[in-house]
Amino acid sequence: MFGENGLYPILTLLLASLVIMGSPGPSTISATAMGAAYGFRRSLGYVSGLIVGTVAVLLAVAAGVVAVLLSVPHGALVLTVVSAVYILYLAFRIATAPPLARSDDQVAAPAFSGGFLLAVANPKAYVAIAAVFAGVSVFQDRRLLDTTVKIALLTGMIVAIHIVWLLVGASLSRFLQHPTVSRAVNISLAVLLVVATVFAVVG
Secondary structure, three states: OOOHHHHHHHHHHHHHHHHHOOOOOHHHHHHHHHHHHHOHHHHHHHHHHHHHHHHHHHHHHHHOHHHHHHHOOOHHHHHHHHHHHHHHHHHHHHHOOOOOOOOOOOOOOOOHHHHHHHHHOOHHHHHHHHHHHHHOOOOOOOHHHHHHHHHHHHHHHHHHHHHHHHHHHHHHHOOOOOHHHHHHHHHHHHHHHHHHHHHHHHO
């Protein structure tokens, strides 16, 4: 279906999305922290919210909604404040999560709605997705097809990136049965989440 010239921009798009969207940021770090603090299965709801919320940002970028939103006075500031407040709360939840050996289903992990909220209020998501989406054209003379293909490819990358970061965190959970080790790792991930958010906002 694609000639040589068609495959090159697709590979460029996928590589750009991996580097820009897959780099450490509030969304990806929180997926890893959830996997470490609550395990893979109990973190799936939250990470599903991250994925759906990030796809919503992608669709908003594609439709031009983000440009309109950010042009509204204080629109970007409101997003940043909402994101910062929620991420601080989330960091507290991660830092104080009990060791997996002691946790049970009565200790609720952050839910789908929490992941969705962070994703749509994540300042990095808008910048990263807009940069990738606008930076590469797959079909230069067919705008609708170009937009559709990029949405499909980037949606796949969003799912893959978040699942990989979740698996990285879940792989750490086997080492977190000891209370002291678990607390140290959870606090470290919580701090990393806050630092990643600061860099996303300042950068």
